[in-house]
Amino acid sequence: MMRAWMLPMLFVLCGALVAAPLFTGGPSGTAVALLLGFVVLAGMYSPLAFPRSIGAEEAQGRSAVDGRPVVYWRPGCAFCMRLRFRLGRKARRVHWVNIWRDPAGASVVRAANDGDETVPTVVVAGVPHVNPDPAWVRAQLAPR
Known part of the structure; x- marks a missing residue:
């Protein structure tokens, strides 16, 4: 069961890594949009969608x-x-x-x-x- 969650967790982690620098020194709206995009992508690949x-x-x-x-x-x-x-x-x-x-x-x-x-x-x-x-x-x- 853990294998099914690896890709969604990877998407969320990558989203957090990409958005973190923007939260600290850049436009926070862009950071939120990026993070939200990665979370939606994770949801599409998660076992919860089906x-x-x-x-x-x-x-x-x-x-x-x-x-x-x-x-x-x-x-x-x-x-x-x-x-x-x-x-x-x-x-x-x-x-x-x-x-x-x-x-x-x-x-x-x-x-x-x-x-x-x-x-x-x-x-x-x-x-x-x-x-x-x-x-x-x-x-x-x-x-x-």
Whole structure:
């Protein structure tokens, strides 16, 4: 679990190191903006931005049982962030697979995208959809 926090902590540390001299002798507004930028970057790469990821095999098994979509994503992907935040609270109902942590998930994405690791790739009932509209994904979560 500590490995997941290394990059976000590095961003915050670098932001503090870059902003510290500006706080002491330069324009403090610039220092605050820089520090805030590094904190936002850290948030994008932190495990807090997404619900807990599971393995591709487990996600496919759960999806077969409950019919919920499987979203293959990777940290730092702006389109994945857009999907995650536009789903809101319903994001917890989707099965999330981080392709950078799960080689089986990465191979599923490559198979669906002609060898590319294009994310988010959402699989609903065994059919992959590349970068779908968040409203469409939300509709897939509606009770049937």
